[in-house]
Structures are given as structure tokens and as C-alpha cells.
Amino acid sequence: MSIETLSTQGTPADRRPWLDLRAVWRWHFYAGLFCIPFIVWLSLTGALYLFKPQVEALIDRSYDTLAVTGPRASVADQVLAAVAAVPGGVLNAYELPAGPSAAARVIVGRGTEQFRVYVHPQTLAILKMVNEDDRLMRIIFRLHGELMMGDKGSYIVELAASWAIVMILSGLYLWWPRQAQGLAGIVYPRLGAGGRTFWRDLHAVVGLWVSFFALFLLLSGLPWSKNWGGYFKEMRQITGTAVPKQDWPVGRSDELAARLATNQAVAAGAAPMADEHAAHHHHGGGMPAMGAPAAVDYTPLDTLVATVAPLNLAAPVLISPPRQPGGPWTAKSDAQNRPLRTNLTLSADGQVLTRQDFNQRHWLDQVVGIGVAAHEGHLFGWLNQALGVFTAISLVTLAVSSVVLWLRRRPADLLGAPPATRASQQPARSPWLFALLLVALGVFLPLLGGSLIVVVLAERLVLRRVPAARTWLGLAA
Numbered sequence: 001m002s003i004e005t006l007s008t009q010g011t012p013a014d015r016r017p018w019l020d021l022r023a024v025w026r027w028h029f030y031a032g033l034f035c036i037p038f039i040v041w042l043s044l045t046g047a048l049y050l051f052k053p054q055v056e057a058l059i060d061r062s063y064d065t066l067a068v069t070g071p072r073a074s075v076a077d078q079v080l081a082a083v084a085a086v087p088g089g090v091l092n093a094y095e096l097p098a099g100p101s102a103a104a105r106v107i108v109g110r111g112t113e114q115f116r117v118y119v120h121p122q123t124l125a126i127l128k129m130v131n132e133d134d135r136l137m138r139i140i141f142r143l144h145g146e147l148m149m150g151d152k153g154s155y156i157v158e159l160a161a162s163w164a165i166v167m168i169l170s171g172l173y174l175w176w177p178r179q180a181q182g183l184a185g186i187v188y189p190r191l192g193a194g195g196r197t198f199w200r201d202l203h204a205v206v207g208l209w210v211s212f213f214a215l216f217l218l219l220s221g222l223p224w225s226k227n228w229g230g231y232f233k234e235m236r237q238i239t240g241t242a243v244p245k246q247d248w249p250v251g252r253s254d255e256l257a258a259r260l261a262t263n264q265a266v267a268a269g270a271a272p273m274a275d276e277h278a279a280h281h282h283h284g285g286g287m288p289a290m291g292a293p294a295a296v297d298y299t300p301l302d303t304l305v306a307t308v309a310p311l312n313l314a315a316p317v318l319i320s321p322p323r324q325p326g327g328p329w330t331a332k333s334d335a336q337n338r339p340l341r342t343n344l345t346l347s348a349d350g351q352v353l354t355r356q357d358f359n360q361r362h363w364l365d366q367v368v369g370i371g372v373a374a375h376e377g378h379l380f381g382w383l384n385q386a387l388g389v390f391t392a393i394s395l396v397t398l399a400v401s402s403v404v405l406w407l408r409r410r411p412a413d414l415l416g417a418p419p420a421t422r423a424s425q426q427p428a429r430s431p432w433l434f435a436l437l438l439v440a441l442g443v444f445l446p447l448l449g450g451s452l453i454v455v456v457l458a459e460r461l462v463l464r465r466v467p468a469a470r471t472w473l474g475l476a477a
Contacts, residue, residue: 021174024170024173024434025174025418028170028171028174029417029418030417030455031163031164031166031167031170032167034163035160035167036399038156038161039160039164039395039396039398039399041147042160042161042395043391043392043393043395043399045140045143045144046144046217046388047388047392047393048140049376050376050385050388050389051385052137052336052376053336053378055137056135056136056137063102063103063118063127063128064099064101064103065102066101066103066121067101068100068101069122070122071122072100072122073124074299074302075094075104075305076299076301078106078119078121079091079104079106079298079301080298081124081126082104082106082126083106083296085115085126086108086117086129087110088111089109090110090263090267090321091106091108091109091296091298091321092107092109092114093106093107093320094106094107094318094319095317096305096308096316096317096318096319098315103118103120103128104118104120104121105118105316109262110263111259111260112256112257112259112260112263113131114132114133115130115131115132116130116131116135117129142252144157145157146251150253151252151253153252154226154227154251154252155225155227155447158222158225158226158227158447159447159448159451161221161222162441162445162451163448164214164218165218165219165445165448166438166441166448168207168211168215169215171207171211172207172208173434175204175208186208187205187208189204189206196405199401199408203398206398206401207398210390210391210394210395210398213387213390213391213394214395216371216375217375217388217391219371220368220371220372220375221375223250223371224248224250224251224372225250225251226251226252227446227447228445228446229248229254230251231446233250236364241364243361243365246365247338247341247361247365247369248372266320266322268324268325298321300329300348301319303350304319304329304331304346304348304350307350308331308346311344313331313332314335314341314342315333315335317331317332318331318332318334328345328346329347330343330344330345331346332344335378336373336378337378337379338358338370338373339358339359339370339373340358341357341358341369342355342356342358343355344356413472414471414472414474415473415474417473417474418474438452463475
């Protein structure tokens with residue numbers, strides 16, 4: 001586990017290279033042993049999340065083909081009906097409908113919660129109400145990024161992702177051909193070889209072809225994590241590259257804090273109604289929205305929808321109320337393909353005050369946005385989803401083949417760390433380069449750097465000194 005050469009019986013200390021291939025192999029082995037369960041978990045949940053638009057369209061299909069036989073109610077009345085369905089709630093956003101027969105989708109906030117309310121656009125009947133955190137794809141998102149454990153889960157996933165990077169880089173380092181005779185077993189597996197050769201080739205070749213995509217997914221997911229995302233945010237503050245509001249939350253606590261701040265600001269910034277009877281103007285002929293907060297004026301929404309809809313922003317398009325008295329309304333495209341996103345501010349009478357397209361954002365926000373769009377499978381359509389599925393299947397194959405190789409080689413009653421062999425005691429190629437790579441990774445990924453120090457100290461100060469642990473792990477005294 002230490003970067004120093006691990007001793008082998010019968011090998012004089014003065015003849016051992018300071019970093020041999022066995023040491024690199026051990027880093028690869030232990031990183032894999034820790035990462036494999038997480039790699040399988042992240043691959044399966046990530047593959048499911050790739051199809052979020054299709055799954056959500058399938059779930060909501062019955063709400064997009066409603067029978068609308070008469071005039072539609074005003075947008076303000078639709079929103080009032082939705083807000084009234086959530087006692088103590090405030091409007092977070094109204095989503096532009098996908099078509100004339102689609103239910104109105106209204107996001108209503110209350111404390112740290114958000115509810116998606118489906119309203120019939122003619123009768124104002126509440127068709128469905130669901131907590132945003134209880135939606136299927138939102139659950140999968142949280143299972144993928146935080147194991148449904150909040151910030152603690154985010155730390156665990158980030159640690160696993162960091163060690164997965166070590167696993168992939170050390171695997172490529174070990175894979176690099178030394179005395180290759182042909183491409184078999186290097187760029188394509190010898191499928192007819194059978195036995196250990198088949199599994200070894202499958203592991204090495206799949207690892208080669210998936211390594212770039214896996215590294216990209218691991219790195220592009222870091223800005224969302226609690227630890228590295230916070231680290232990145234601090235660096236932006238120090239370097240003067242921070243923006244007033246970035247387009248992604250950093251961990252679960254940051255997301256909940258943002259929701260609470262939004263709901264409090266909207267409640268405080270609600271403008272008094274110009275007409276005390278405006279809440280009862282139901283053009284669709286429905287009953288007044290009982291319990292609706294009479295101090296909130298949503299009447300500008302009809303004008304704002306008339307302004308925003310012709311702009312043809314990428315769906316879904318959300319219109320949100322002011323966050324301070326007399327402040328502007330906002331509209332934004334919340335498209336999964338982030339380079340298509342646009343942010344607008346508008347006056348209550350429907351004038352566009354400002355517009356920011358994706359290419360006008362800070363270059364760091366553009367890089368992260370492009371990375372996240374590709375990570376989620378929406379940067380370049382179905383091909384992006386196909387590459388995501390390929391990567392997920394390849395990573396699961398890599399994990400299964402590594403477990404098979406380990407179990408076939410593992411001695412009874414021992415962990416089965418890589419044994420010393422004559423070949424493995426060769427000096428590693430460019431040992432200083434590999435050591436510097438580990439140090440650079442430890443600086444770039446602080447959680448990894450801290451865990452590396454803990455592992456090295458635990459091995460040298462504790463595990464090597466306990467005979468039973470030393471024997472089971474295959475360490476030198």
C-alpha cells in the first residue's frame with residue numbers, strides 16, 4: 001500500500017528498487033478493492049439517469065393529452081390554484097406548457113421543499129401533486145450522487161470516485177506493453193484463450209477502451225460534490241472568477257439552503273395586489289382558489305408568458321417571481337443540454353431587461369456546463385446516451401472481470417494482494433513521474449490526498465506491526 005517498495009522474502013534491501021511494479025500493482029489492487037462496489041453502483045444508477053427525459057415524458061404522458069374543450073383559465077389563476085394546494089407555499093416557477101392540451105406545471109416552494117403541482121388549464125382542478133424529491137429520476141439522481149445520505153453520501157461518492165481515478169491511471173500504467181508481440185491481449189482480447197488469459201485480456205482491454213470515458217465522467221461529476229465542489233468554489237473566490245450565482249448546487253445542504261433562501265425571498269418580495277379582487281378573476285369559470293395568499297399578485301404572468309413563449313427557448317422554460325419588492329421577474333431555459341440554456345430578466349409589463357445566453361457566461365461555467373451535459377448524456381443527442389451506456393456496461397464488465405481474477409488467484413485465508421514475482425520487482429517505468437502524478441492528484445483532489453496520507457500512515461505505523469494483519473494483507477515486516 002505504501003509507495004515505497006514492499007519487501008519480499010529473500011530480496012536484500014539494498015537491491016530492491018525504490019518503486020517497483022509490485023508497488024504500483026498494489027496501489028491498483030487496493031484502489032480497485034475499495035472502488036468496485038461503487039463503480040458498479042454508479043454505473044447502474046448513472047445509466048438509468050441518462051434517460052431522464054424519456055422516462056419523465058413516459059410518466060407524465062397522461063398529463064400532456066388532456067381534454068380541453070373550452071377557453072383556458074388565465075396563467076395567474078392556474079398558478080393561484082397550484083399555490084393554494086400547498087398550504088404555506090409560494091410560487092417558485094411556472095413552466096411553459098409543452099402544448100395546448102398539457103396540464104400546467106407549477107413549482108411551489110415551502111421551506112426547503114418543492115412541490116410540482118399539475119393543474120388542469122381549463123377547470124383549475126389539481127390533477128397531481130408530487131414532492132420534487134419523490135420523483136423517480138430525482139431519487140435516482142440522489143442515489144447516484146449521494147447514496148440518499150446527503151452531504152455524507154456525497155463525501156463517500158467523491159472519495160470512491162477519487163480512488164477510481166487512481167485505479168484507472170495505475171491500470172493504464174501497468175497495461176503499457178513492455179515486450180509485446182502483437183496486439184492480442186493489448187487492444188483486443190483473446191476470446192478463445194480460455195481460463196485466466198481470457199479474464200485477464202477482458203479486464204485489460206476493456207479497461208483500455210473505457211478509460212478515457214470513465215475519467216471524463218469521474219472528473220465532470222466533481223463540481224457537484226460537497227467537498228471538491230466547495231474547494232472549487234473557494235478557488236474561484238480567491239482567483240476572482242466567482243459569479244453571483246452558479247448554475248449547479250454543491251452538495252445536498254447547498255441545494256436545500258438555496259431552496260429556503262428562494263422561498264423566503266419570494267415571500268418577502270411579494271407585491272401587494274393592485275386589485276383586491278384579482279385573486280377571484282377565474283376566466284375558466286372555476287371556483288376561487290381557496291386559501292390562496294391574497295397579497296401576491298400573479299397577474300403579470302399572462303403578459304410574461306406572451307413575451308417568453310415566442311422566443312422558443314429550449315424546454316423546459318421556467319418563469320419565476322421577483323425576489324425583492326419591485327424586482328424583476330426571471331425566465332430561464334432549464335434544458336438538460338446546458339449549452340442551450342438562456343437566462344432572462346423581465347419587467348412586470350413584459351419587457352426583456354437582460355438576456356444571458358450560455359456563450360456569455362464565464363468560461364469556467366461554460367466548461368462545467370458542457371461537462372455536466374455530456375455526463376448526463378444530453379450534449380449531442382442519442383449518441384451521447386449510447387456512449388454513456390457503453391461506458392456503464394464496460395465499467396461493470398471491468399469490475400466483474402477483476403473480481404473473477406482476484407478470486408481465482410486469492411490464496412485461502414488471505415486477502416490475495418498481488419504477490420512478489422521476479423518480473424514485478426523490475427523498477428517501474430519513470431518512477432518519479434508516477435510519484436509526482438500521485439502527489440498532483442492528492443493536491444487536485446484534497447479528499448484523495450488526505451486519504452492517501454491516512455492509508456500510508458496506517459500501513460507503516462499500525463498494520464505492518466500487527467502480525468495477523470500483516471500476514472493477511474501480504475505486507476512486509
